[in-house]
Amino acid sequence: MYKEEFNPSQVMTEKYFEFHHTYNETPPVVEFHQHPFYEIYFFLSGNVNYIIEGRTYSLRPGDILLTGSSDIHRPDIQPGRPYERVVIWLADDFFDNLHDLYGEDLTTCFTDSALKDYRLIRPDSQNIARLRQLCNLISEVKHSPQMGSYALASAYLTEFLVYVSRAYYDAPDSIKHDVTENEKINQILLYINENLTEDLSLNLLSDRFYISKYYLNRQFKQFIGLSLYQYIMKKRLIVARNMLRGGSSVMDACLQCGFNDYSNFLKAFKREFGKLPKEYH
Template identity: 80%
Template sequence: MYKEQFNPSQIMTERYYEFHHSYNEIPPVVEFHQHPFYEIFFFLSGDVTYIIEGRSYKLRPGDILLTSSSDIHRPDIRPGRPYERIVIWLADDFFEHLQDFFDEDFTACFTDAALKDYRLIRPDSENIAHLMQLCTQMSKARHSTGMGCRALASAYLTEFLVYVSRAYYDAPDSVKNDITENDKINQIISYINENLSEELSLDQLADRFYISKYYLSRQFKQFTGLSLYQYIMKKRLISARNMLRAGSPVMDACLCCGFGDYSNFLKAFKREFGQNPSKYSRG
């Protein structure tokens, strides 16, 4: 299977999906990030704990993580073992095409994982072998120049999505033993995500959840990897971006996501996403 080096840009350049099989002897430095598409992370080797929205997942080879367009995430990669993974990026357009053709919603497991804040799949050994075989076939088809190679790659990807979805709903409860989390921080994260248009100061959150603001600051940073301010700012900007992609006017996105000052919103948006809100459109 073709391997590539890690690309830190995290930008999707193809319309429907991208397939990346990456291998690093020296662990790359990956900052907290998010992206306006779905991601399937298929872990193959390394010493990695993956942080997603305040939960840390201690990964085993064959584990799969699902993230969508609102999830802030980052792998914590320790040296000593090669870091190998397959990452598949999927645009809304691809899922809409599958919905129209097969009358199946393949985003359902992503949606359910986001609602439950539980994004880890741990397939059994037979399923891992089957998923690896599909990835090998997908990679081969994508690098082929024969007739129908792109159609063949899409067919393998569709089969891959079927088995990932099945594995998600069949996941055993025992995988929760490899998740590090804090109930209070989980409650605060849920509250933030449900109230992005409201005041979300440190003092206000500490009062609401009956916790010292100093303790809250330390615990929030420990479990999310971000300060409370950084997390809230990123989530507001992500929400604004998703509103713009859905067709909302820039001012509506600004106000609905808790930005009282339009000029500050413009600056923050460009700093986070590299372009002005007015130029950020779907696709």
């Protein structure tokens, strides 16, 4: 496979999908991020714990992680081994086109994993070999100047998605032993995500969940990797961005995501996404 230099940008520049195979001898530092598209992360080598929405996944080569447009995540990469992975970004339109052609919804593994808040797939060795073969084929045709290369890459990618979906529903329960989480923090995360327009102050949450403010702050930072304030702000901005992409007005997005000050909303949005809300229309 063609190997790329690591690019910290989380912006998709192609219309339907992007395929990136990256390799690093020295582990890069990746900050917490999210993006307005689906992501398949295919781990090939390294020493990595991957944090997604408060759960930390201890990865083995061949593992796959699924994230959607509302998930805050980052890899914690330790030195000692080369870090290699394939990352595939998929726009909503890509899945819409597949549904029109084949009548199948290949986003179900993403939506189901989000509902269960469990994003890890661990295919068996035969499926890992097949998925790697498909990645080689996608990489080869992606860099080919021949006619129909994009169409061929799309076909191989569709096959890749089918195998990922099958592996998701065949995943053994034993892989859950490689997940670190905290049930109290999970309950707080659920409450936050269901009440983003409401008061989510530290005082309110500590009272509601019968936990001291100091302990809540410490546990939240330990399991989420962000402070309580940082997480709530990112989540509100993500929901606002997704509302804008769906056609909502800037003012509606501001008010319905818990922001009481319009100018502060604009500044926070620009700081988080690098563009103003009106640029998403």
